[in-house]
Amino acid sequence: MQTEILKNGNIFGDNANDHVIVSVVIPTRNRPKIVSRAVKSALAQTLQAIEVIVIIDGPDEETVKSLSQIADSRLKVIELLENVGASEARNVGVREAQSTWIAFLDDDDEWLPRKLKLQLELAEHSQFKLPVVSSRFIALTSKGELIWPRRLIAPAEPLSNYLFARNSLFAGEGFMHTSTFFTKKELLIKVPFNNKKYKHEDWEWLLQVSNLENVGIEFVSEPTAYWHSDIGRQRLSNMGDWQYSLEWIRSVQHLVTSKAYSGFIMTIVSHEASIRKDWSAFWILLRESIKLGKPRLIDYLLYMVIWLLPQDLRQQIRALAKRFKSK
Structure with missing residues:
Protein backbone atom coordinates (compact mmCIF):
# COMPACT_ATOMS: atom_id res chain seq x y z
CA MET A 1 0.00 0.00 0.00
CA GLN A 2 1.14 3.53 -0.72
CA THR A 3 0.65 5.74 2.31
CA GLU A 4 0.82 9.46 1.63
CA ILE A 5 0.73 12.17 4.25
CA LEU A 6 -0.40 15.70 3.41
CA LYS A 7 1.91 18.09 5.24
CA ASN A 8 1.87 21.83 4.66
CA GLY A 9 0.45 21.33 1.20
CA ASN A 10 3.03 18.79 0.06
CA ILE A 11 2.32 15.18 -0.87
CA PHE A 12 4.81 12.53 0.17
CA GLY A 13 4.60 9.15 -1.57
CA ASP A 14 4.92 7.41 -4.92
CA ASN A 15 3.41 8.84 -8.09
CA ALA A 16 0.10 7.39 -9.26
CA ASN A 17 -0.18 4.88 -12.09
CA ASP A 18 -0.05 6.65 -15.48
CA HIS A 19 -2.68 4.30 -16.91
CA VAL A 20 -5.43 5.06 -14.40
CA ILE A 21 -8.84 5.42 -16.06
CA VAL A 22 -10.97 6.21 -13.00
CA SER A 23 -9.98 7.77 -9.68
CA VAL A 24 -12.11 6.76 -6.70
CA VAL A 25 -12.29 9.32 -3.87
CA ILE A 26 -13.31 8.18 -0.38
CA PRO A 27 -13.39 10.70 2.51
CA THR A 28 -13.29 9.20 6.00
CA ARG A 29 -12.69 9.95 9.65
CA ASN A 30 -12.44 7.64 12.68
CA ARG A 31 -14.17 4.64 11.06
CA PRO A 32 -11.31 2.22 10.27
CA LYS A 33 -13.33 -0.98 9.87
CA ILE A 34 -16.08 0.58 7.82
CA VAL A 35 -13.79 2.42 5.42
CA SER A 36 -11.74 -0.74 4.88
CA ARG A 37 -14.90 -2.47 3.69
CA ALA A 38 -15.61 0.38 1.27
CA VAL A 39 -12.05 0.34 -0.06
CA LYS A 40 -12.15 -3.41 -0.68
CA SER A 41 -15.38 -3.06 -2.66
CA ALA A 42 -13.72 -0.40 -4.85
CA LEU A 43 -10.60 -2.48 -5.41
CA ALA A 44 -12.79 -5.47 -6.35
CA GLN A 45 -14.22 -3.67 -9.39
CA THR A 46 -14.15 -5.49 -12.71
CA LEU A 47 -12.57 -2.30 -14.07
CA GLN A 48 -9.02 -2.71 -12.81
CA ALA A 49 -7.34 0.43 -14.15
CA ILE A 50 -8.26 2.58 -11.17
CA GLU A 51 -6.74 4.34 -8.21
CA VAL A 52 -8.49 4.50 -4.86
CA ILE A 53 -7.71 7.69 -2.93
CA VAL A 54 -8.73 7.70 0.71
CA ILE A 55 -8.71 11.14 2.32
CA ILE A 56 -8.42 10.78 6.09
CA ASP A 57 -9.98 13.97 7.41
CA GLY A 58 -7.54 14.77 10.20
CA PRO A 59 -5.06 12.75 12.30
CA ASP A 60 -6.40 9.22 12.65
CA GLU A 61 -3.81 6.58 13.52
CA GLU A 62 -6.30 3.69 13.70
CA THR A 63 -7.58 4.29 10.17
CA VAL A 64 -4.05 4.57 8.79
CA LYS A 65 -3.18 1.30 10.52
CA SER A 66 -6.29 -0.45 9.22
CA LEU A 67 -5.75 0.64 5.63
CA SER A 68 -2.08 -0.36 5.77
CA GLN A 69 -3.27 -3.97 5.94
CA ILE A 70 -4.67 -3.73 2.40
CA ALA A 71 -1.87 -4.77 0.06
CA ASP A 72 -2.79 -3.15 -3.25
CA SER A 73 -0.61 -0.63 -5.08
CA ARG A 74 -3.73 1.12 -6.44
CA LEU A 75 -4.60 2.36 -2.94
CA LYS A 76 -3.36 5.80 -1.90
CA VAL A 77 -3.99 7.25 1.55
CA ILE A 78 -3.77 10.96 2.30
CA GLU A 79 -3.96 11.91 5.97
CA LEU A 80 -4.78 15.58 6.50
CA LEU A 81 -3.22 17.43 9.38
CA GLU A 82 -6.56 18.87 10.46
CA ASN A 83 -10.25 18.21 10.05
CA VAL A 84 -11.62 20.09 7.02
CA GLY A 85 -15.00 18.37 6.56
CA ALA A 86 -16.24 15.87 4.00
CA SER A 87 -16.71 18.43 1.21
CA GLU A 88 -13.14 19.73 1.31
CA ALA A 89 -11.81 16.21 1.82
CA ARG A 90 -13.50 15.26 -1.46
CA ASN A 91 -12.03 18.36 -3.11
CA VAL A 92 -8.55 17.34 -1.95
CA GLY A 93 -9.06 13.89 -3.45
CA VAL A 94 -10.20 15.40 -6.75
CA ARG A 95 -7.14 17.64 -6.96
CA GLU A 96 -4.82 14.68 -6.35
CA ALA A 97 -6.62 12.38 -8.81
CA GLN A 98 -4.61 11.28 -11.85
CA SER A 99 -7.46 10.32 -14.17
CA THR A 100 -10.07 12.02 -16.35
CA TRP A 101 -12.98 10.38 -14.51
CA ILE A 102 -13.83 10.64 -10.80
CA ALA A 103 -16.15 8.45 -8.75
CA PHE A 104 -17.11 9.11 -5.13
CA LEU A 105 -17.71 6.50 -2.46
CA ASP A 106 -18.81 7.27 1.11
CA ASP A 107 -16.86 5.32 3.70
CA ASP A 108 -19.96 3.53 5.02
CA ASP A 109 -21.18 2.29 1.63
CA GLU A 110 -20.10 -0.43 -0.80
CA TRP A 111 -20.06 -0.95 -4.55
CA LEU A 112 -21.17 -3.89 -6.62
CA PRO A 113 -18.35 -5.25 -8.84
CA ARG A 114 -19.50 -3.81 -12.19
CA LYS A 115 -20.32 -0.33 -10.91
CA LEU A 116 -17.45 1.57 -12.51
CA LYS A 117 -17.53 -0.42 -15.74
CA LEU A 118 -21.22 0.32 -16.30
CA GLN A 119 -20.89 4.01 -15.51
CA LEU A 120 -17.76 4.47 -17.62
CA GLU A 121 -19.44 2.86 -20.63
CA LEU A 122 -22.46 5.13 -20.28
CA ALA A 123 -20.31 8.23 -19.73
CA GLU A 124 -18.10 7.58 -22.75
CA HIS A 125 -21.15 7.28 -25.01
CA SER A 126 -23.01 10.21 -23.48
CA GLN A 127 -24.39 13.00 -25.65
CA PHE A 128 -23.02 15.44 -23.08
CA LYS A 129 -19.42 16.66 -22.93
CA LEU A 130 -19.60 16.68 -19.13
CA PRO A 131 -22.01 13.95 -18.04
CA VAL A 132 -22.89 13.34 -14.41
CA VAL A 133 -23.67 9.63 -14.17
CA SER A 134 -25.60 8.20 -11.24
CA SER A 135 -27.36 4.86 -10.75
CA ARG A 136 -29.86 2.97 -8.72
CA PHE A 137 -28.60 1.47 -5.46
CA ILE A 138 -29.72 -1.02 -2.83
CA ALA A 139 -30.71 0.57 0.47
CA LEU A 140 -30.09 -1.88 3.31
CA THR A 141 -32.55 -1.09 6.10
CA SER A 142 -33.86 -2.83 9.20
CA LYS A 143 -37.06 -3.48 7.22
CA GLY A 144 -35.24 -5.19 4.35
CA GLU A 145 -33.65 -4.22 1.04
CA LEU A 146 -35.09 -1.42 -1.08
CA ILE A 147 -34.02 -0.42 -4.56
CA TRP A 148 -33.82 3.36 -4.95
CA PRO A 149 -34.54 5.53 -6.81
CA ARG A 150 -37.80 3.94 -7.84
CA ARG A 151 -37.89 6.04 -11.00
CA LEU A 152 -35.26 7.76 -13.14
CA ILE A 153 -35.27 11.39 -14.16
CA ALA A 154 -37.53 12.16 -17.13
CA PRO A 155 -36.28 13.98 -20.24
CA ALA A 156 -36.33 17.75 -19.70
CA GLU A 157 -37.42 17.31 -16.06
CA PRO A 158 -35.81 19.95 -13.80
CA LEU A 159 -33.35 18.22 -11.50
CA SER A 160 -34.75 20.01 -8.44
CA ASN A 161 -38.21 18.59 -9.19
CA TYR A 162 -36.77 15.10 -9.55
CA LEU A 163 -34.95 15.36 -6.21
CA PHE A 164 -37.48 17.19 -4.07
CA ALA A 165 -40.99 17.18 -5.57
CA ARG A 166 -42.41 13.80 -4.61
CA ASN A 167 -45.35 12.26 -6.43
CA SER A 168 -45.98 9.38 -4.01
CA LEU A 169 -46.34 8.80 -0.28
CA PHE A 170 -43.10 6.85 0.11
CA ALA A 171 -39.50 8.08 0.04
CA GLY A 172 -36.96 6.93 -2.50
CA GLU A 173 -38.88 7.96 -5.60
CA GLY A 174 -36.25 10.34 -6.96
CA PHE A 175 -32.73 10.10 -5.54
CA MET A 176 -29.08 10.65 -6.40
CA HIS A 177 -26.73 9.25 -3.78
CA THR A 178 -23.18 10.56 -3.45
CA SER A 179 -21.73 7.05 -3.62
CA THR A 180 -23.11 6.79 -7.17
CA PHE A 181 -21.69 10.10 -8.47
CA PHE A 182 -19.42 9.63 -11.51
CA THR A 183 -18.17 12.53 -13.62
CA LYS A 184 -15.12 14.24 -15.11
CA LYS A 185 -12.39 15.79 -13.02
CA GLU A 186 -12.70 18.84 -15.27
CA LEU A 187 -16.20 19.54 -13.96
CA LEU A 188 -15.24 18.98 -10.32
CA ILE A 189 -12.31 21.38 -10.62
CA LYS A 190 -14.57 23.97 -12.22
CA VAL A 191 -17.29 23.51 -9.58
CA PRO A 192 -15.88 22.00 -6.35
CA PHE A 193 -18.01 20.96 -3.39
CA ASN A 194 -18.95 23.83 -1.09
CA ASN A 195 -16.60 23.42 1.86
CA LYS A 196 -18.66 25.83 3.95
CA LYS A 197 -21.54 23.34 4.12
CA TYR A 198 -21.64 20.21 6.27
CA LYS A 199 -24.97 18.91 4.94
CA HIS A 200 -26.80 18.94 1.57
CA GLU A 201 -23.53 19.85 -0.16
CA ASP A 202 -24.01 16.97 -2.60
CA TRP A 203 -27.43 18.29 -3.65
CA GLU A 204 -26.03 21.80 -3.91
CA TRP A 205 -23.26 20.61 -6.22
CA LEU A 206 -25.75 18.74 -8.43
CA LEU A 207 -28.05 21.76 -8.67
CA GLN A 208 -25.14 24.04 -9.57
CA VAL A 209 -23.64 21.88 -12.30
CA SER A 210 -26.98 20.82 -13.81
CA ASN A 211 -27.48 24.41 -14.98
CA LEU A 212 -24.15 24.56 -16.83
CA GLU A 213 -23.71 24.21 -20.55
CA ASN A 214 -22.63 20.74 -21.78
CA VAL A 215 -23.64 19.09 -18.48
CA GLY A 216 -26.32 16.43 -18.37
CA ILE A 217 -27.61 13.88 -15.86
CA GLU A 218 -27.39 10.20 -16.87
CA PHE A 219 -28.46 7.05 -15.02
CA VAL A 220 -27.39 3.42 -15.01
CA SER A 221 -30.74 1.74 -14.52
CA GLU A 222 -29.52 -1.21 -12.46
CA PRO A 223 -28.27 -0.99 -8.85
CA THR A 224 -24.50 -0.55 -8.55
CA ALA A 225 -24.04 0.13 -4.83
CA TYR A 226 -25.14 -0.77 -1.31
CA TRP A 227 -26.27 2.03 0.98
CA HIS A 228 -26.14 1.03 4.65
CA SER A 229 -28.94 3.37 5.64
CA ASP A 230 -30.15 1.91 8.93
CA ILE A 231 -27.51 0.14 11.00
CA GLY A 232 -27.63 2.21 14.16
CA ARG A 233 -25.17 4.93 13.19
CA GLN A 234 -26.14 8.60 13.31
CA ARG A 235 -25.92 10.27 9.91
CA LEU A 236 -25.75 14.03 9.53
CA SER A 237 -28.83 13.92 7.32
CA ASN A 238 -30.84 12.34 10.16
Missing part, protein backbone atom coordinates in the same frame (compact mmCIF):
# COMPACT_ATOMS: atom_id res chain seq x y z
CA MET A 239 -29.87 14.67 12.98
CA GLY A 240 -33.02 16.76 12.80
CA ASP A 241 -31.32 20.14 12.29
CA TRP A 242 -34.31 21.59 10.47
CA GLN A 243 -33.22 25.22 10.85
CA TYR A 244 -30.01 24.46 8.94
CA SER A 245 -31.94 22.72 6.17
CA LEU A 246 -34.39 25.62 5.90
CA GLU A 247 -31.55 28.12 5.58
CA TRP A 248 -29.90 25.87 3.00
CA ILE A 249 -32.93 25.70 0.69
CA ARG A 250 -33.31 29.47 1.01
CA SER A 251 -29.67 29.88 -0.08
CA VAL A 252 -30.22 27.83 -3.25
CA GLN A 253 -33.73 29.04 -4.03
CA HIS A 254 -32.49 30.48 -7.33
CA LEU A 255 -31.45 26.94 -8.38
CA VAL A 256 -34.78 25.20 -7.72
CA THR A 257 -38.33 25.49 -9.03
CA SER A 258 -41.17 26.75 -6.86
CA LYS A 259 -42.59 23.23 -6.79
CA ALA A 260 -39.25 21.80 -5.62
CA TYR A 261 -38.90 24.55 -2.99
CA SER A 262 -42.22 23.56 -1.41
CA GLY A 263 -41.47 19.87 -1.78
CA PHE A 264 -38.15 20.17 0.05
CA ILE A 265 -39.66 22.13 2.94
CA MET A 266 -42.80 20.01 3.31
CA THR A 267 -40.99 16.67 3.25
CA ILE A 268 -37.29 16.90 4.11
CA VAL A 269 -37.30 19.92 6.44
CA SER A 270 -40.57 18.92 8.09
CA HIS A 271 -39.26 15.40 8.62
CA GLU A 272 -36.23 16.77 10.47
CA ALA A 273 -38.43 19.03 12.60
CA SER A 274 -40.82 16.19 13.40
CA ILE A 275 -37.92 14.02 14.58
CA ARG A 276 -37.21 16.72 17.18
CA LYS A 277 -40.94 17.02 17.92
CA ASP A 278 -40.48 20.74 17.40
CA TRP A 279 -44.09 21.77 16.85
CA SER A 280 -43.07 25.42 16.63
CA ALA A 281 -41.81 24.58 13.13
CA PHE A 282 -45.20 23.38 11.91
CA TRP A 283 -46.65 26.78 10.99
CA ILE A 284 -43.25 28.30 10.13
CA LEU A 285 -42.60 25.71 7.45
CA LEU A 286 -46.15 25.71 6.15
CA ARG A 287 -46.15 29.50 5.71
CA GLU A 288 -42.73 29.43 4.05
CA SER A 289 -43.84 26.79 1.59
CA ILE A 290 -47.02 28.64 0.61
CA LYS A 291 -45.45 32.11 0.47
CA LEU A 292 -42.33 31.28 -1.54
CA GLY A 293 -43.16 27.98 -3.19
CA LYS A 294 -45.95 26.25 -5.02
CA PRO A 295 -47.24 23.35 -2.90
CA ARG A 296 -49.43 20.67 -4.49
CA LEU A 297 -52.10 18.49 -2.94
CA ILE A 298 -49.56 15.65 -2.50
CA ASP A 299 -47.28 18.03 -0.58
CA TYR A 300 -50.04 18.93 1.90
CA LEU A 301 -50.85 15.25 2.33
CA LEU A 302 -47.21 14.31 2.92
CA TYR A 303 -46.82 17.20 5.34
CA MET A 304 -49.70 16.01 7.50
CA VAL A 305 -48.53 12.38 7.37
CA ILE A 306 -45.03 13.35 8.45
CA TRP A 307 -46.27 15.42 11.39
CA LEU A 308 -49.14 13.20 12.56
CA LEU A 309 -47.88 9.65 11.99
CA PRO A 310 -44.81 8.45 13.94
CA GLN A 311 -41.85 7.39 11.79
CA ASP A 312 -42.04 3.77 12.98
CA LEU A 313 -45.70 3.58 11.97
CA ARG A 314 -44.91 5.02 8.54
CA GLN A 315 -42.21 2.39 8.08
CA GLN A 316 -44.63 -0.37 9.05
CA ILE A 317 -47.18 0.91 6.54
CA ARG A 318 -44.52 1.00 3.87
CA ALA A 319 -43.46 -2.58 4.64
CA LEU A 320 -47.08 -3.76 4.44
CA ALA A 321 -47.56 -1.96 1.14
CA LYS A 322 -44.40 -3.56 -0.23
CA ARG A 323 -45.54 -7.06 0.75
CA PHE A 324 -49.01 -6.44 -0.69
CA LYS A 325 -47.52 -5.21 -3.97
CA SER A 326 -45.22 -8.25 -4.27
CA LYS A 327 -48.16 -10.69 -4.05
Whole structure:
Protein backbone atom coordinates (compact mmCIF):
# COMPACT_ATOMS: atom_id res chain seq x y z
CA MET A 1 0.00 0.00 0.00
CA GLN A 2 1.14 3.53 -0.72
CA THR A 3 0.65 5.74 2.31
CA GLU A 4 0.82 9.46 1.63
CA ILE A 5 0.73 12.17 4.25
CA LEU A 6 -0.40 15.70 3.41
CA LYS A 7 1.91 18.09 5.24
CA ASN A 8 1.87 21.83 4.66
CA GLY A 9 0.45 21.33 1.20
CA ASN A 10 3.03 18.79 0.06
CA ILE A 11 2.32 15.18 -0.87
CA PHE A 12 4.81 12.53 0.17
CA GLY A 13 4.60 9.15 -1.57
CA ASP A 14 4.92 7.41 -4.92
CA ASN A 15 3.41 8.84 -8.09
CA ALA A 16 0.10 7.39 -9.26
CA ASN A 17 -0.18 4.88 -12.09
CA ASP A 18 -0.05 6.65 -15.48
CA HIS A 19 -2.68 4.30 -16.91
CA VAL A 20 -5.43 5.06 -14.40
CA ILE A 21 -8.84 5.42 -16.06
CA VAL A 22 -10.97 6.21 -13.00
CA SER A 23 -9.98 7.77 -9.68
CA VAL A 24 -12.11 6.76 -6.70
CA VAL A 25 -12.29 9.32 -3.87
CA ILE A 26 -13.31 8.18 -0.38
CA PRO A 27 -13.39 10.70 2.51
CA THR A 28 -13.29 9.20 6.00
CA ARG A 29 -12.69 9.95 9.65
CA ASN A 30 -12.44 7.64 12.68
CA ARG A 31 -14.17 4.64 11.06
CA PRO A 32 -11.31 2.22 10.27
CA LYS A 33 -13.33 -0.98 9.87
CA ILE A 34 -16.08 0.58 7.82
CA VAL A 35 -13.79 2.42 5.42
CA SER A 36 -11.74 -0.74 4.88
CA ARG A 37 -14.90 -2.47 3.69
CA ALA A 38 -15.61 0.38 1.27
CA VAL A 39 -12.05 0.34 -0.06
CA LYS A 40 -12.15 -3.41 -0.68
CA SER A 41 -15.38 -3.06 -2.66
CA ALA A 42 -13.72 -0.40 -4.85
CA LEU A 43 -10.60 -2.48 -5.41
CA ALA A 44 -12.79 -5.47 -6.35
CA GLN A 45 -14.22 -3.67 -9.39
CA THR A 46 -14.15 -5.49 -12.71
CA LEU A 47 -12.57 -2.30 -14.07
CA GLN A 48 -9.02 -2.71 -12.81
CA ALA A 49 -7.34 0.43 -14.15
CA ILE A 50 -8.26 2.58 -11.17
CA GLU A 51 -6.74 4.34 -8.21
CA VAL A 52 -8.49 4.50 -4.86
CA ILE A 53 -7.71 7.69 -2.93
CA VAL A 54 -8.73 7.70 0.71
CA ILE A 55 -8.71 11.14 2.32
CA ILE A 56 -8.42 10.78 6.09
CA ASP A 57 -9.98 13.97 7.41
CA GLY A 58 -7.54 14.77 10.20
CA PRO A 59 -5.06 12.75 12.30
CA ASP A 60 -6.40 9.22 12.65
CA GLU A 61 -3.81 6.58 13.52
CA GLU A 62 -6.30 3.69 13.70
CA THR A 63 -7.58 4.29 10.17
CA VAL A 64 -4.05 4.57 8.79
CA LYS A 65 -3.18 1.30 10.52
CA SER A 66 -6.29 -0.45 9.22
CA LEU A 67 -5.75 0.64 5.63
CA SER A 68 -2.08 -0.36 5.77
CA GLN A 69 -3.27 -3.97 5.94
CA ILE A 70 -4.67 -3.73 2.40
CA ALA A 71 -1.87 -4.77 0.06
CA ASP A 72 -2.79 -3.15 -3.25
CA SER A 73 -0.61 -0.63 -5.08
CA ARG A 74 -3.73 1.12 -6.44
CA LEU A 75 -4.60 2.36 -2.94
CA LYS A 76 -3.36 5.80 -1.90
CA VAL A 77 -3.99 7.25 1.55
CA ILE A 78 -3.77 10.96 2.30
CA GLU A 79 -3.96 11.91 5.97
CA LEU A 80 -4.78 15.58 6.50
CA LEU A 81 -3.22 17.43 9.38
CA GLU A 82 -6.56 18.87 10.46
CA ASN A 83 -10.25 18.21 10.05
CA VAL A 84 -11.62 20.09 7.02
CA GLY A 85 -15.00 18.37 6.56
CA ALA A 86 -16.24 15.87 4.00
CA SER A 87 -16.71 18.43 1.21
CA GLU A 88 -13.14 19.73 1.31
CA ALA A 89 -11.81 16.21 1.82
CA ARG A 90 -13.50 15.26 -1.46
CA ASN A 91 -12.03 18.36 -3.11
CA VAL A 92 -8.55 17.34 -1.95
CA GLY A 93 -9.06 13.89 -3.45
CA VAL A 94 -10.20 15.40 -6.75
CA ARG A 95 -7.14 17.64 -6.96
CA GLU A 96 -4.82 14.68 -6.35
CA ALA A 97 -6.62 12.38 -8.81
CA GLN A 98 -4.61 11.28 -11.85
CA SER A 99 -7.46 10.32 -14.17
CA THR A 100 -10.07 12.02 -16.35
CA TRP A 101 -12.98 10.38 -14.51
CA ILE A 102 -13.83 10.64 -10.80
CA ALA A 103 -16.15 8.45 -8.75
CA PHE A 104 -17.11 9.11 -5.13
CA LEU A 105 -17.71 6.50 -2.46
CA ASP A 106 -18.81 7.27 1.11
CA ASP A 107 -16.86 5.32 3.70
CA ASP A 108 -19.96 3.53 5.02
CA ASP A 109 -21.18 2.29 1.63
CA GLU A 110 -20.10 -0.43 -0.80
CA TRP A 111 -20.06 -0.95 -4.55
CA LEU A 112 -21.17 -3.89 -6.62
CA PRO A 113 -18.35 -5.25 -8.84
CA ARG A 114 -19.50 -3.81 -12.19
CA LYS A 115 -20.32 -0.33 -10.91
CA LEU A 116 -17.45 1.57 -12.51
CA LYS A 117 -17.53 -0.42 -15.74
CA LEU A 118 -21.22 0.32 -16.30
CA GLN A 119 -20.89 4.01 -15.51
CA LEU A 120 -17.76 4.47 -17.62
CA GLU A 121 -19.44 2.86 -20.63
CA LEU A 122 -22.46 5.13 -20.28
CA ALA A 123 -20.31 8.23 -19.73
CA GLU A 124 -18.10 7.58 -22.75
CA HIS A 125 -21.15 7.28 -25.01
CA SER A 126 -23.01 10.21 -23.48
CA GLN A 127 -24.39 13.00 -25.65
CA PHE A 128 -23.02 15.44 -23.08
CA LYS A 129 -19.42 16.66 -22.93
CA LEU A 130 -19.60 16.68 -19.13
CA PRO A 131 -22.01 13.95 -18.04
CA VAL A 132 -22.89 13.34 -14.41
CA VAL A 133 -23.67 9.63 -14.17
CA SER A 134 -25.60 8.20 -11.24
CA SER A 135 -27.36 4.86 -10.75
CA ARG A 136 -29.86 2.97 -8.72
CA PHE A 137 -28.60 1.47 -5.46
CA ILE A 138 -29.72 -1.02 -2.83
CA ALA A 139 -30.71 0.57 0.47
CA LEU A 140 -30.09 -1.88 3.31
CA THR A 141 -32.55 -1.09 6.10
CA SER A 142 -33.86 -2.83 9.20
CA LYS A 143 -37.06 -3.48 7.22
CA GLY A 144 -35.24 -5.19 4.35
CA GLU A 145 -33.65 -4.22 1.04
CA LEU A 146 -35.09 -1.42 -1.08
CA ILE A 147 -34.02 -0.42 -4.56
CA TRP A 148 -33.82 3.36 -4.95
CA PRO A 149 -34.54 5.53 -6.81
CA ARG A 150 -37.80 3.94 -7.84
CA ARG A 151 -37.89 6.04 -11.00
CA LEU A 152 -35.26 7.76 -13.14
CA ILE A 153 -35.27 11.39 -14.16
CA ALA A 154 -37.53 12.16 -17.13
CA PRO A 155 -36.28 13.98 -20.24
CA ALA A 156 -36.33 17.75 -19.70
CA GLU A 157 -37.42 17.31 -16.06
CA PRO A 158 -35.81 19.95 -13.80
CA LEU A 159 -33.35 18.22 -11.50
CA SER A 160 -34.75 20.01 -8.44
CA ASN A 161 -38.21 18.59 -9.19
CA TYR A 162 -36.77 15.10 -9.55
CA LEU A 163 -34.95 15.36 -6.21
CA PHE A 164 -37.48 17.19 -4.07
CA ALA A 165 -40.99 17.18 -5.57
CA ARG A 166 -42.41 13.80 -4.61
CA ASN A 167 -45.35 12.26 -6.43
CA SER A 168 -45.98 9.38 -4.01
CA LEU A 169 -46.34 8.80 -0.28
CA PHE A 170 -43.10 6.85 0.11
CA ALA A 171 -39.50 8.08 0.04
CA GLY A 172 -36.96 6.93 -2.50
CA GLU A 173 -38.88 7.96 -5.60
CA GLY A 174 -36.25 10.34 -6.96
CA PHE A 175 -32.73 10.10 -5.54
CA MET A 176 -29.08 10.65 -6.40
CA HIS A 177 -26.73 9.25 -3.78
CA THR A 178 -23.18 10.56 -3.45
CA SER A 179 -21.73 7.05 -3.62
CA THR A 180 -23.11 6.79 -7.17
CA PHE A 181 -21.69 10.10 -8.47
CA PHE A 182 -19.42 9.63 -11.51
CA THR A 183 -18.17 12.53 -13.62
CA LYS A 184 -15.12 14.24 -15.11
CA LYS A 185 -12.39 15.79 -13.02
CA GLU A 186 -12.70 18.84 -15.27
CA LEU A 187 -16.20 19.54 -13.96
CA LEU A 188 -15.24 18.98 -10.32
CA ILE A 189 -12.31 21.38 -10.62
CA LYS A 190 -14.57 23.97 -12.22
CA VAL A 191 -17.29 23.51 -9.58
CA PRO A 192 -15.88 22.00 -6.35
CA PHE A 193 -18.01 20.96 -3.39
CA ASN A 194 -18.95 23.83 -1.09
CA ASN A 195 -16.60 23.42 1.86
CA LYS A 196 -18.66 25.83 3.95
CA LYS A 197 -21.54 23.34 4.12
CA TYR A 198 -21.64 20.21 6.27
CA LYS A 199 -24.97 18.91 4.94
CA HIS A 200 -26.80 18.94 1.57
CA GLU A 201 -23.53 19.85 -0.16
CA ASP A 202 -24.01 16.97 -2.60
CA TRP A 203 -27.43 18.29 -3.65
CA GLU A 204 -26.03 21.80 -3.91
CA TRP A 205 -23.26 20.61 -6.22
CA LEU A 206 -25.75 18.74 -8.43
CA LEU A 207 -28.05 21.76 -8.67
CA GLN A 208 -25.14 24.04 -9.57
CA VAL A 209 -23.64 21.88 -12.30
CA SER A 210 -26.98 20.82 -13.81
CA ASN A 211 -27.48 24.41 -14.98
CA LEU A 212 -24.15 24.56 -16.83
CA GLU A 213 -23.71 24.21 -20.55
CA ASN A 214 -22.63 20.74 -21.78
CA VAL A 215 -23.64 19.09 -18.48
CA GLY A 216 -26.32 16.43 -18.37
CA ILE A 217 -27.61 13.88 -15.86
CA GLU A 218 -27.39 10.20 -16.87
CA PHE A 219 -28.46 7.05 -15.02
CA VAL A 220 -27.39 3.42 -15.01
CA SER A 221 -30.74 1.74 -14.52
CA GLU A 222 -29.52 -1.21 -12.46
CA PRO A 223 -28.27 -0.99 -8.85
CA THR A 224 -24.50 -0.55 -8.55
CA ALA A 225 -24.04 0.13 -4.83
CA TYR A 226 -25.14 -0.77 -1.31
CA TRP A 227 -26.27 2.03 0.98
CA HIS A 228 -26.14 1.03 4.65
CA SER A 229 -28.94 3.37 5.64
CA ASP A 230 -30.15 1.91 8.93
CA ILE A 231 -27.51 0.14 11.00
CA GLY A 232 -27.63 2.21 14.16
CA ARG A 233 -25.17 4.93 13.19
CA GLN A 234 -26.14 8.60 13.31
CA ARG A 235 -25.92 10.27 9.91
CA LEU A 236 -25.75 14.03 9.53
CA SER A 237 -28.83 13.92 7.32
CA ASN A 238 -30.84 12.34 10.16
CA MET A 239 -29.87 14.67 12.98
CA GLY A 240 -33.02 16.76 12.80
CA ASP A 241 -31.32 20.14 12.29
CA TRP A 242 -34.31 21.59 10.47
CA GLN A 243 -33.22 25.22 10.85
CA TYR A 244 -30.01 24.46 8.94
CA SER A 245 -31.94 22.72 6.17
CA LEU A 246 -34.39 25.62 5.90
CA GLU A 247 -31.55 28.12 5.58
CA TRP A 248 -29.90 25.87 3.00
CA ILE A 249 -32.93 25.70 0.69
CA ARG A 250 -33.31 29.47 1.01
CA SER A 251 -29.67 29.88 -0.08
CA VAL A 252 -30.22 27.83 -3.25
CA GLN A 253 -33.73 29.04 -4.03
CA HIS A 254 -32.49 30.48 -7.33
CA LEU A 255 -31.45 26.94 -8.38
CA VAL A 256 -34.78 25.20 -7.72
CA THR A 257 -38.33 25.49 -9.03
CA SER A 258 -41.17 26.75 -6.86
CA LYS A 259 -42.59 23.23 -6.79
CA ALA A 260 -39.25 21.80 -5.62
CA TYR A 261 -38.90 24.55 -2.99
CA SER A 262 -42.22 23.56 -1.41
CA GLY A 263 -41.47 19.87 -1.78
CA PHE A 264 -38.15 20.17 0.05
CA ILE A 265 -39.66 22.13 2.94
CA MET A 266 -42.80 20.01 3.31
CA THR A 267 -40.99 16.67 3.25
CA ILE A 268 -37.29 16.90 4.11
CA VAL A 269 -37.30 19.92 6.44
CA SER A 270 -40.57 18.92 8.09
CA HIS A 271 -39.26 15.40 8.62
CA GLU A 272 -36.23 16.77 10.47
CA ALA A 273 -38.43 19.03 12.60
CA SER A 274 -40.82 16.19 13.40
CA ILE A 275 -37.92 14.02 14.58
CA ARG A 276 -37.21 16.72 17.18
CA LYS A 277 -40.94 17.02 17.92
CA ASP A 278 -40.48 20.74 17.40
CA TRP A 279 -44.09 21.77 16.85
CA SER A 280 -43.07 25.42 16.63
CA ALA A 281 -41.81 24.58 13.13
CA PHE A 282 -45.20 23.38 11.91
CA TRP A 283 -46.65 26.78 10.99
CA ILE A 284 -43.25 28.30 10.13
CA LEU A 285 -42.60 25.71 7.45
CA LEU A 286 -46.15 25.71 6.15
CA ARG A 287 -46.15 29.50 5.71
CA GLU A 288 -42.73 29.43 4.05
CA SER A 289 -43.84 26.79 1.59
CA ILE A 290 -47.02 28.64 0.61
CA LYS A 291 -45.45 32.11 0.47
CA LEU A 292 -42.33 31.28 -1.54
CA GLY A 293 -43.16 27.98 -3.19
CA LYS A 294 -45.95 26.25 -5.02
CA PRO A 295 -47.24 23.35 -2.90
CA ARG A 296 -49.43 20.67 -4.49
CA LEU A 297 -52.10 18.49 -2.94
CA ILE A 298 -49.56 15.65 -2.50
CA ASP A 299 -47.28 18.03 -0.58
CA TYR A 300 -50.04 18.93 1.90
CA LEU A 301 -50.85 15.25 2.33
CA LEU A 302 -47.21 14.31 2.92
CA TYR A 303 -46.82 17.20 5.34
CA MET A 304 -49.70 16.01 7.50
CA VAL A 305 -48.53 12.38 7.37
CA ILE A 306 -45.03 13.35 8.45
CA TRP A 307 -46.27 15.42 11.39
CA LEU A 308 -49.14 13.20 12.56
CA LEU A 309 -47.88 9.65 11.99
CA PRO A 310 -44.81 8.45 13.94
CA GLN A 311 -41.85 7.39 11.79
CA ASP A 312 -42.04 3.77 12.98
CA LEU A 313 -45.70 3.58 11.97
CA ARG A 314 -44.91 5.02 8.54
CA GLN A 315 -42.21 2.39 8.08
CA GLN A 316 -44.63 -0.37 9.05
CA ILE A 317 -47.18 0.91 6.54
CA ARG A 318 -44.52 1.00 3.87
CA ALA A 319 -43.46 -2.58 4.64
CA LEU A 320 -47.08 -3.76 4.44
CA ALA A 321 -47.56 -1.96 1.14
CA LYS A 322 -44.40 -3.56 -0.23
CA ARG A 323 -45.54 -7.06 0.75
CA PHE A 324 -49.01 -6.44 -0.69
CA LYS A 325 -47.52 -5.21 -3.97
CA SER A 326 -45.22 -8.25 -4.27
CA LYS A 327 -48.16 -10.69 -4.05
